[in-house]
Amino acid sequence: MFHSLGKYILLLRLAFRKPEKFSVYWSEVMREMVSVGIGSLGIIAIISVFIGAVATIQTAFQLVSDFIPKTIVGGITRDSTILEFSPTISALVLAGRVGSSMASQIGTMRVTEQIDALEIMGVNAPGYLISPKIIAGVSMIPLLVIVSVILGLTGGYIACAASNDVSTADYVTGLTDGFNPLIVTVCAVKAIFFGFIITSICSYQGFYTDGGSLEVGQSATRGVVWSCIMILFVDLIISRLLL
């Protein structure tokens, strides 16, 4: 456990060494940003709309009574979407989509000697392969989470429009009532940390793959599992510290 942690930290140190040529690294960063950001937009859009709609319907089911103002449904949906659903569930989904792809990509490069080829050329392989992925993760995952928040709240609106439990006017009023900007800060902090966790852990698992195609699959699985565990753990820590 401590041996792995030490290897992970050393790998990250190597990943952020001065690049051989900035322009080559920059084009890699752009490529990864497109892969992480644009490539994940579809799945994030679909899950966000559904989660927002489900959160609204379930909140309405539990809280709608004559003694509770109907606007509370919008408020609860807003807070739970911004604080938890959008960053955490998006991150868990992205760990599966982006993380497994990164781990298997780097793992395949390892077992087919492509990483050895980089090293023999004098390229800092962790820097070339991992740092662009981490930069793409910490910049694009927060943007995806913002999109997720907007679409989640839109999903709630659609659910209200499609049912008679809460009117869309009450829902919109609930969204704006008692808004605390701190929850957006917490959401952004979570998204940045989750982006780092997914990309760095999965890259680490891929980089130290040893064997063949079977081990590449195992590395991808380990990367996703450890990312999910760390996302939930860091989610708890950030919530405890910031709220």
Add this chain to the structure above:
Amino acid sequence: MIEIKDIYKTFGENEVLKGITATFQPGKNNLIIGGSGSGKTTLLKCIVGLHDPTKGDVIFDGENFTDMDFEQRVPIRTKIGMLFQNSALFDSMTVEENIMFPLNLFTNQSKAEKLDRANFCLERVNLTGKNKLYPSELSGGMKKRVGIARAISMQPKYLFVDEPNSGLDPKTSILIDELINELTEEYEITTVIVTHDMNSVMGIGDHIIFLHQGKKWWEGSNKEIAHTDNQELNDFVFASKFMQAAKAKL
């Protein structure tokens, strides 16, 4: 010139290399041969710095490579070209991008200059016009040739080749051997080839080192190999009936 001095390499309890000393001259095909598990590839990886030897030194033209850190090794590494057993081409790049990759990172050439160099290297390995193909679209022999083109793109002083004939038909194997031989002579490259292909040994083996049980068991040229009385080497080289028949005619 590359010198290796008293190289030992241990993995856990397993001592793979047991004190190997040799000198590899420029302009010559230096072959490392031996049976499976004899330590050929481990020795090659120790020389190029993919493994750190447990003990011993690797010296490139008087500079001790073993003592250097990553940054210090970069100037030497840019003079190294390597062809891997499975070519190790970058899957996400085209043939042209693979060849231009080291030029992009380590030179300040213009795009046109780099393209010219890539075209020259492709022409040199008889793959003119294959610039835009991806590795997945190439045959095994073509991949090897692209691997060679990438290896020579930086005009290396040292060329390392790991099992150049594995997975290739005999005719393509000979073409690859001839290509490596031509490049070695033409550019005065210090070439080190790990192989167990007897056609390569007899065809281009200017200087041969035979490894057995992690030790240097024999050293000589392809002209001397047929007349050696070294039992282990004879068992290895003349294992096939074809080679036994060829020896009988000598």
